Every structure is written in structure tokens, then in C-alpha cells.
Amino acid sequence: MFSHKRADFGPDFIFGVAMAAHQIEGGQIDGRGPSIWDTFANTPGNTRNADNGNIACDHYNRWAEDLDLIRDGGFDAYRFSFSWSRLIPEGTGALNPAGFDFYDRLIDGMLERNIKPLATLYHWDLPSALQDRGGWMNRDTTKAFADYAAIAAEKFGDRLASIATFNEPWCITVLSHFLGAHAPGYRDVRATARAMHHVLLAHGLGIKAMREVGTNNQLGIVVNMEKCDPASDAPEDIEAAALGDAIFNQFFLDGVLKGSYPEKVTDILEPHLPSNWRDDMATLNQPLDWIGINYYTRFLYKADPSVPVFPFTQARGPLEKSNVGWEIIPEALTEFLVRTSQRYPGLPIYVTENGISETDEAKRTAFFDRHFAAMVEAQKQGVDLRGYIAWTLIDNFEWAEGFTPKFGIVGMDPVTRDRLPKDTYWAFRQMLERKA
Numbered sequence: 001m002f003s004h005k006r007a008d009f010g011p012d013f014i015f016g017v018a019m020a021a022h023q024i025e026g027g028q029i030d031g032r033g034p035s036i037w038d039t040f041a042n043t044p045g046n047t048r049n050a051d052n053g054n055i056a057c058d059h060y061n062r063w064a065e066d067l068d069l070i071r072d073g074g075f076d077a078y079r080f081s082f083s084w085s086r087l088i089p090e091g092t093g094a095l096n097p098a099g100f101d102f103y104d105r106l107i108d109g110m111l112e113r114n115i116k117p118l119a120t121l122y123h124w125d126l127p128s129a130l131q132d133r134g135g136w137m138n139r140d141t142t143k144a145f146a147d148y149a150a151i152a153a154e155k156f157g158d159r160l161a162s163i164a165t166f167n168e169p170w171c172i173t174v175l176s177h178f179l180g181a182h183a184p185g186y187r188d189v190r191a192t193a194r195a196m197h198h199v200l201l202a203h204g205l206g207i208k209a210m211r212e213v214g215t216n217n218q219l220g221i222v223v224n225m226e227k228c229d230p231a232s233d234a235p236e237d238i239e240a241a242a243l244g245d246a247i248f249n250q251f252f253l254d255g256v257l258k259g260s261y262p263e264k265v266t267d268i269l270e271p272h273l274p275s276n277w278r279d280d281m282a283t284l285n286q287p288l289d290w291i292g293i294n295y296y297t298r299f300l301y302k303a304d305p306s307v308p309v310f311p312f313t314q315a316r317g318p319l320e321k322s323n324v325g326w327e328i329i330p331e332a333l334t335e336f337l338v339r340t341s342q343r344y345p346g347l348p349i350y351v352t353e354n355g356i357s358e359t360d361e362a363k364r365t366a367f368f369d370r371h372f373a374a375m376v377e378a379q380k381q382g383v384d385l386r387g388y389i390a391w392t393l394i395d396n397f398e399w400a401e402g403f404t405p406k407f408g409i410v411g412m413d414p415v416t417r418d419r420l421p422k423d424t425y426w427a428f429r430q431m432l433e434r435k436a
Contacts, residue, residue, distance in 0.1 A: 002431045005431055009379070015075055015387065015389075015428070018390070022053045022125040024396050027059075032085055034128040038053070039183065073425055079120065081122070087100060116162075119160045119164070136199055146208070149165065162217065163219050166221055169203075169252045170252060173199055178192040193272035204256065205283060220350075222292035224294040228298065229241055240302060240303040255281070256284050257344045257347075258285065291347050291348070291350070294352055296354065299315065323405075338378055349386065350385070350389065357398075358406060409424040
């Protein structure tokens with residue numbers, strides 16, 4: 001069980017769980033169009049064990065029991081994502097009524113169970129028709145996203161507690177266009193630079209579009225942060241870590257909240273960015289209502305002049321690790337919360353993802369408890385922290401790693417797909433039921 005209780009975090013603090021459409025829904029029927037993850041995961045060699053999200057957790061059919069698990073666990077909120085291609089199969093143009101019906105059922109089901117719906121518009125699953133035209137390398141995709149945001153806000157906004165434009169722009173851009181590890185699987189610096197800028201431009205246009213249709217209910221963005229430490233005390237390693245931090249932890253929030261990019265990054269990417277990128281910065285910099293931070297682990301950075309573009313290599317350090325090799329360093333969550341609060345003052349912050357892949361439930365429970373302590377410490381240091389969303393409810397399709405990682409507080413039978421609550425689920429329930 002956890003050593004913390006709900007009251008430790010303040011009277012209005014919310015606890016929730018997060019899942020994402022492509023990772024859980026399946027249901028590639030009823031008019032849903034293909035996305036880049038359908039293509040990527042069904043191409044040999046891209047995912048572990050050739051796993052894919054064709055059925056995933058069958059949430060498309062089993063959503064009601066999943067919402068019951070959230071309610072019965074004592075959680076206040078469910079952070080979910082819309083599948084763009086389920087709502088607008090080609091990314092633009094004709095709508096899919098069956099897709100809107102599904103999310104109507106899902107959102108109404110949350111409200112019937114007193115679960116706050118926390119929506120994300122884009123959790124990595126770009127409609128394939130837009131990728132055919134260049135995806136995030138194509139400026140036109142930003143307008144398509146703004147139109148999609150306006151439609152989703154008009155249809156669902158009156159029932160949503162919050163809307164995030166994007167989940168983890170670093171993953172959408174650098175991981176997917178530079179490192180090639182996620183869909184669409186590019187390894188191209190020009191594609192990366194353009195995607196980095198266009199995703200944030202789409203965010204700004206999307207926020208404007210939602211405000212223009214009258215949706216003002218808690219609009220924000222979710223970024224992932226990763227601790228970037230030098231591999232040694234050598235000045236070149238310290239500089240490598242500073243560059244890694246600028247790319248990972250500064251570029252995206254500086255863009256949308258300061259209307260500027262770190263010079264460490266633009267000095268490198270300038271030749272590859274769109275020629276008019278500076279003209280867009282005011283559009284990126286739209287007023288937001290909150291910031292979401294996803295935090296998991298860290299990398300150690302070592303300078304390596306032989307590496308093109310970003311001249312460093314990364315390695316894991318010596319700390320205790322999860323079963324996928326990610327170091328466990330809870331104090332970095334305090335660091336990021338305090339730093340974000342000071343760098344972008346005046347905005348409430350939510351921890352929108354945090355969790356561990358593990359089969360040892362004692363280790364998973366300790367992981368959460370140690371991160372709870374990190375949040376309490378951040379609150380003591382003045383951070384306006386409003387909530388914590390655990391990743392994830394159910395073991396699911398973890399992208400390129402397939403079904404191998406086990407982040408869920410609920411397991412899933414691989415054959416029947418029956419839900420199997422773990423010890424950590426019951427620990428959450430016990431903590432959240434305690435009112436004092």
C-alpha cells in the first residue's frame with residue numbers, strides 16, 4: 001500500500017489514469033480511416049514481436065467495463081485521446097458519424113460515473129491520408145489540425161473538463177522523424193525541423209480555432225520531460241547535456257509559452273526550418289490554461305563530435321531501473337515541476353503521465369509512492385500542482401515495444417483480453433477512498 005493519503009495533496013487535487021486511442025481501442029471498423037500507426041505497426045521490423053494495435057485492448061467494445069474500473073478505483077478523471085481518423089477518416093473532409101457516436105458514448109459514460117473527461121486531440125495517430133501529403137512536414141497539416149480541433153470542440157467541448165492539443169511533441173517529431181523509432185519512421189533532419197515547428201504551429205492554430213468556436217474550458221498542451229545529465233564533469237559533456245535539455249525540455253514549451261525557441265537548437269536547425277518560421281511565433285504563443293508534464297526517467301549525455309546534427313550520445317546511468325531499463329529518479333520530478341513553475345509562471349501544472357513498466361508489484365507501488373513524495377515536495381516549494389494522472393490503466397500496445405512493457409495497474413489476459421487488477425490498482429483504491 002502507499003504511505004500517502006489523498007489529503008496530502010490538497011482538497012481539490014485530482015487523481016486519474018491515462019490511456020491513448022491507438023494503444024487501447026482496436027475497433028478499426030465502422031468507418032474509421034487508417035492512421036500512420038496502422039501502417040507502421042503492420043510493417044515488418046517496426047515493432048517488437050510484430051505486435052500491432054489492430055485489436056489492442058478492445059476498448060472500442062469494452063469501454064464500459066474500463067470506465068467501471070476507473071470509477072471503482074476511486075479515480076477522479078480519465079485522460080483519453082480522440083482518434084482523428086475515427087472522427088475524420090481522411091483527416092479533412094467527410095466526418096464519420098459512427099466515430100462521433102463512439103466518443104459520445106464514452107464521454108457520457110464518464111459523466112454518468114462522475115469521472116472527469118480529460119481529452120487529448122492528438123496522441124501520435126495522424127490520419128494516413130495526411131501523411132500521404134507529407135504529414136507534419138507539410139504546413140497544410142497545421143490547418144487540417146485546426147479544423148479538426150474546432151470540430152471536436154464544437155461536438156464534445158461542453159462535456160469535457162479539459163482539452164490538450166498534443167501529447168509529447170518531442171515524440172511526434174524527434175523520436176519519429178529524426179530517430180525513426182516511431183511512426184512515420186523517418187531519419188531526416190529536415191523532416192524533423194519542419195515537424196517540430198509545424199506541430200507547434202498546429203497547436204497555436206488549434207487553440208485559436210477552439211477559442212473562436214466558444215470553447216474556453218481548460219485548454220493546454222502536454223509535453224514529456226526527461227532528465228538530461230552529463231556523463232562526466234568534462235565541459236564538453238556538460239554542454240552536450242545542456243543541448244539535450246534544450247531540445248527535450250525547453251524547445252516545445254518555450255515555443256508555445258514564450259514565443260521563442262532556444263538558440264542552442266535553432267543554431268543547429270536553422271537551415272532546415274521553414275524559411276518563414278519566425279513569422280509564426282506569435283501564432284504559437286496562444287494563452288493557455290494549464291501545462292501538462294509527462295515524466296519517466298533520465299539519460300546521461302556524452303559529447304561525440306562524430307555524431308552529425310546533435311553531437312552527443314546517450315546512455316542509461318547506474319540507478320535502479322524498471323524492467324525496460326529506465327532509471328528511476330523521482331527527485332527529478334520535483335526539479336521539473338519547480339523549474340516549469342518558475343520558467344512559465346502563473347499556469348497550473350498537472351503531472352499528466354508517470355508510471356513504470358514492471359512485473360514486480362511491490363516495486364511498482366514503491367515507484368508511485370516515491371513520485372507522490374516528489375510532488376508533495378514540489379508543492380512545498382510553491383508549485384501550483386493540480387493533479388496526477390498515472391500511466392496507465394491497462395497493459396496495452398506500447399508502440400514500437402508492442403505488448404512487452406507492463407505499465408498497467410490492471411493487467412490484461414493476452415487471449416481473452418479480460419482485465420486483471422494488480423496490487424497497485426488496489427493500493428490506489430485504498431489511498432483514494434481515504435478522505436483524511
